[in-house]
Amino acid sequence: xxxxxxxxxxxxxxxxxxxxxxxxxxxxxxxxxxxxxxxxxxxxxxxxxxxxxxxxxxxxxxxxxxxxxxxxxxxxxxxxxxxxxxxxxxxxxxxxxxxxxxxxxxxxxxxxxxxxxxxxxxxxxxxxxxxxxxxxxxxxxxxxxxxxxxxxxxxxxxxxxxxxxxxxxxxxxxxxxxxxxxxxxxxxxxxxxxxxxxxxxxxxxxxxxxxxxxxxxxxxxxxxxxxxxxxxxxxxxxxxxxxxxxxxxxxxxx
Amino acid sequence: xxxxxxxxxxxxxxxxxxxxxxxxxxxxxxxxxxxxxxxxxxxxxxxxxxxxxxxxxxxxxxxxxxxxxxxxxxxxxxxxxxxxxxxxxxxxxxxxxxxxxxxxxxxxxxxxxxxxxxxxxxxxxxxxxxxxxxxxxxxxxxxxxxxxxxxxxxxxxxxxxxxxxxxxxxxxxxxxxxxxxxxxxxxxxxxxxxxxxxxxxxxxxxxxxxxxxxxxxxxxxxxxxxxxxxxxxxxxxxxxxxxxxxxxxxxxxxxxxxxxxxxxxxxxxxxxxxxxxxxxxxxxxxxxxxxxxxxxxxxxxxxxxxxxxxxxxxxxxxxxxxxxxxxxxxxxxxxxxxxxxxxxxxxxxxxxxxxxxxxxxxxxxxxxxxxxxxxxxxxxxxxxxxxxxxxxxxxxxxxxxxxxxxxxxxxxxxxxxxxxxxxxxxxxxxxxxxxxxxxxxxxxxxxxxxxxxxxxxxxxxxxxxxxxxxxxxxxxxxxxxxxxxxxxxxxxxxxxxxxxxxxxxxxxxxxxxx
Ligand SMILES: Nc1ncnc2c1ncn2[C@@H]1O[C@H](COP(=O)(O)OP(=O)(O)OP(=O)(O)O)[C@@H](O)[C@H]1O
Ligand SMILES: [Mg+2]
Numbered sequence: 001x002x003x004x005x006x007x008x009x010x011x012x013x014x015x016x017x018x019x020x021x022x023x024x025x026x027x028x029x030x031x032x033x034x035x036x037x038x039x040x041x042x043x044x045x046x047x048x049x050x051x052x053x054x055x056x057x058x059x060x061x062x063x064x065x066x067x068x069x070x071x072x073x074x075x076x077x078x079x080x081x082x083x084x085x086x087x088x089x090x091x092x093x094x095x096x097x098x099x100x101x102x103x104x105x106x107x108x109x110x111x112x113x114x115x116x117x118x119x120x121x122x123x124x125x126x127x128x129x130x131x132x133x134x135x136x137x138x139x140x141x142x143x144x145x146x147x148x149x150x151x152x153x154x155x156x157x158x159x160x161x162x163x164x165x166x167x168x169x170x171x172x173x174x175x176x177x178x179x180x181x182x183x184x185x186x187x188x189x190x191x192x193x194x195x196x197x198x199x200x201x202x203x204x205x206x207x208x209x210x211x212x213x214x215x216x217x218x219x220x221x222x223x224x225x226x227x228x229x230x231x232x233x234x235x236x237x238x239x240x241x242x243x244x245x246x247x248x249x250x251x252x253x254x
Numbered sequence: 255x256x257x258x259x260x261x262x263x264x265x266x267x268x269x270x271x272x273x274x275x276x277x278x279x280x281x282x283x284x285x286x287x288x289x290x291x292x293x294x295x296x297x298x299x300x301x302x303x304x305x306x307x308x309x310x311x312x313x314x315x316x317x318x319x320x321x322x323x324x325x326x327x328x329x330x331x332x333x334x335x336x337x338x339x340x341x342x343x344x345x346x347x348x349x350x351x352x353x354x355x356x357x358x359x360x361x362x363x364x365x366x367x368x369x370x371x372x373x374x375x376x377x378x379x380x381x382x383x384x385x386x387x388x389x390x391x392x393x394x395x396x397x398x399x400x401x402x403x404x405x406x407x408x409x410x411x412x413x414x415x416x417x418x419x420x421x422x423x424x425x426x427x428x429x430x431x432x433x434x435x436x437x438x439x440x441x442x443x444x445x446x447x448x449x450x451x452x453x454x455x456x457x458x459x460x461x462x463x464x465x466x467x468x469x470x471x472x473x474x475x476x477x478x479x480x481x482x483x484x485x486x487x488x489x490x491x492x493x494x495x496x497x498x499x500x501x502x503x504x505x506x507x508x509x510x511x512x513x514x515x516x517x518x519x520x521x522x523x524x525x526x527x528x529x530x531x532x533x534x535x536x537x538x539x540x541x542x543x544x545x546x547x548x549x550x551x552x553x554x555x556x557x558x559x560x561x562x563x564x565x566x567x568x569x570x571x572x573x574x575x576x577x578x579x580x581x582x583x584x585x586x587x588x589x590x591x592x593x594x595x596x597x598x599x600x601x602x603x604x605x606x607x608x609x610x611x612x613x614x615x616x617x618x619x620x621x622x623x624x625x626x627x628x629x630x631x632x633x634x635x636x637x638x639x640x641x642x643x644x645x646x647x648x649x650x651x652x653x654x655x656x657x658x659x660x661x662x663x664x665x666x667x668x669x670x671x672x673x674x675x676x677x678x679x680x681x682x683x684x685x686x687x688x689x690x691x692x693x694x695x696x697x698x699x700x701x702x703x704x705x706x707x708x709x710x711x712x713x714x715x716x717x718x719x720x721x722x723x724x725x726x727x728x729x730x731x732x733x734x735x736x737x738x739x740x741x742x743x744x745x746x747x748x749x750x751x752x753x754x755x756x757x758x759x760x761x762x763x764x765x766x767x768x
Contacts, residue, residue, distance in 0.1 A: 075762050078661070080660075080661055080761045080762050081760075100665065100666065101665060104663045104664065105663065107661060107662060107663040108662060108663025115661075115765070119654070119657075119658045119765065120658075121260075121655050121658060121659075122655070123260065123263035123264065123267055123655075124259075124263070132256060132659075133662050133663065135256035135259060136256050136663050137663065186662075
C-alpha cells in the first residue's frame, strides 16, 4: 500500500501512445467487442464495440452504472461467455473462439475469478474450496500424488488472507468478508496471471471492503498480479491504478 | 478428483437421495430372495426328479416289454461310445396295492392304492439313480437287498440336514424281523380265537385260505409258509403309499417294513389275466417328490418278470419295459438321446432325457420364475424414475455450484461425471444394501418364516404340504451379480438425463441462477 504509485501508474490509455517510452506489454485486450442479449427476436445491446487493453501487472477497475454491462464484459474476458462480434486477446492470443476444453484450461490455470456473491461450494470447507481448482485440474491419482504440495499451498494462501483459523469451516459458518477472502485464496491457488474480480466488495460493509481492497492492492504490488476489477463504487474504483468507465456499451474516457 | 469428492459430499448431505435408493434396495433384496427360493425349489425338484429317473430313459412302447435287455444295452453302448457309465433294465406295470390296516372296529381291512409297480435289478439300479440314498435302512443305502432287516431302520429322516425340524418317526423303531414275528404271533392268536369261535358254531378249517399271509407264492413250492421266519419277495414302498404326514409334521405309517402287502397287476398274456402277489415290505424310500413317493413301488426285477410271465421258458431271458441310463458327467444328454434314437426303430422305442420326461413341469417353473423376475425388475425400474425425479431436483438446486465449477475450469464432461458418478454410487449403495439384506433374509429365511408363522398363527411354510422341512434356498452368485448390475445400470441410466442437463448448463446463467 505504501508503494501505490510504484506500479506503472499514469500509463496512457492506449498502449500505442507515442508518449510512452517503453509501451507496457498488453496482457489482455478486447477489440470491438459486441454483445447483445436476446429476448425472443428483440435484442438488447449491452456491449457495443469495446476496445480495452489491460497491461501486465496493472490494477484496472471498470466502473459503470448498474446494468451497463460490466459483468458481461468481465465474463467475456474470462471466457465464460462468447461475444457476438469482436475479439478477446490474452497474452497475444485470441481466446474468444477457442474450443471449450481450452477455455476450461484458461479459466483453471490462467485466470482467477472473484465474484460479488463469493460463489463458494457449500459442501466444501474453506480449505477444500481453496483446493477446488487443483481438484479440477488433476486426475484422482495425480491429485493424490501431489496432495501434500497442494494442501500446503492452500494453507499458505488461507494464511495470506488471514484465515488460518477457519480452514475447516464451511461457507455457511463464515462471514461475508471471510468468504470473500476464501474466494480470493481460491482464485490464487493456480498462480494465475490475471485476477478477474466482479464487485468483490459489493456485498460487504465499508471496513471489510477496505480490507479486501488492501489485499488486492498488495497482491498487485507484491506479486505483480494483473487485476481487472469491476465495481460501481467510485471510492473503491479509485484505489486501482487506472479506472475506465463503461457507459452506453462503450468505454468512455474518464 | 472433484467429482469423487463432490459425489461423496452429496451422498453424505442429500438424504433425500438415500430415501430414493431404498426402493432400489428393496427391489434388489426381493429379487434375490425370490430367485434364491425359486432356485432352491427348482434345484431340489430337479435333483429329486433326476434322482429317481436315470439321465436317459429308453422305453419300449409296449406295456409288455421286449426281450433281452443285454442285447439292447450292448446296442445302446455301441451307438453312444463312452458317454454312458451305467444302465439298468426295469419292468413297470400299473397295479393295485392292498395294505391291511386296522379298521374302526379293530377289524382288518384292505386299503387299496393305485400304484406303478417297478421291477428293478438291485445290482445295477444304484448305478443309474440316487434311489439308494432315499432308503430308510442304512445298510440298504449301501446295497439294496430285497431282504427284511432285523431292525435299525432310521427313526429320523436321514436326509434332513438337522434333526431339529424333522419329527421323529417313532414307528420305525419297531420295523424289522421282530415286528414281523410279533405280527405273525398276533395273527396266529386271532386265527386261534376265530377258529375256536367258528368251531363252536361250524366246522373248523374253512378259514385257512383266507389267511392274509396266504401261501400265494409258496403254493408252488408245495409247503406251508411261516410268516414268523420267512418273507415274501421284498418290496420297497414309496413313503407316500404307506404313510401320511400329520398336521404337526410327523409321519404316520400304516405299514412298516415287516408287513406284507398284496399287489394285483395284469399278466402279459392274451387275454390279460389279473394276478395277485404277496410281497413283504423290506424298506421305504422317500425321494421327497410326492409324485414319485405316492406312486412308485419297487420289487426285484426277476420276480416281477416271473409273475407277469415275461420270461421265456426255454431260454430264460426276460422281457424289460425300459432301460435307465446314467451318463458320464458332462455328457450332452440330448446328443446321446439322438444317437440312441437313430439306432432303434422309433415306432417301438421312446428315448427321452429326464428333462424331456418332466418337460412341462420344468418349463412351468422356469416360466414362473421369468415372469416374477420381470415383475420385480419393474419395481427397480420404478425406483429408477424416483432417482430421475430427485436428481433433476438436485441439479436444479446445485445449478449455482455447477456454474462455480465451470467458472473454475470444470468441463461439461466433468460435471456430467459428477452426476453420473452420483447415480452410480447411489446404485452401488442401493444394490449393495439390497444384496446384503436379501442374502441375510435368505440365510435366515426359515427363522423368519417361523417368526411370521408365530406372529400370524398360521405357518408360512407347512411341512405337511411339502416334503421338505425347510424352505430350500440356493444363492447363485451370478444371479446376485446380475441383479445388482441391473439395479446399478438402472440407477445410472436414470441419472443420465439430469446429468446431461447439468453438463449443458451455461456457466454465466448457472452462476446467476437464484
Ligand atoms: N442472461 C441475460 N439475459 C438477458 N439480459 C441480460 C442477461 N444478463 C444480463 N442482461 C442484461 O444485460 C445488461 C448488462 O448486465 P450486466 O450484468 O453486465 O450489468 P452490470 O453492469 O454488471 O450491472 P450490475 O452493476 O448491477 O452488476 C443488463 O441490462 C441486463 O439486464
Ligand atoms: Mg454485475
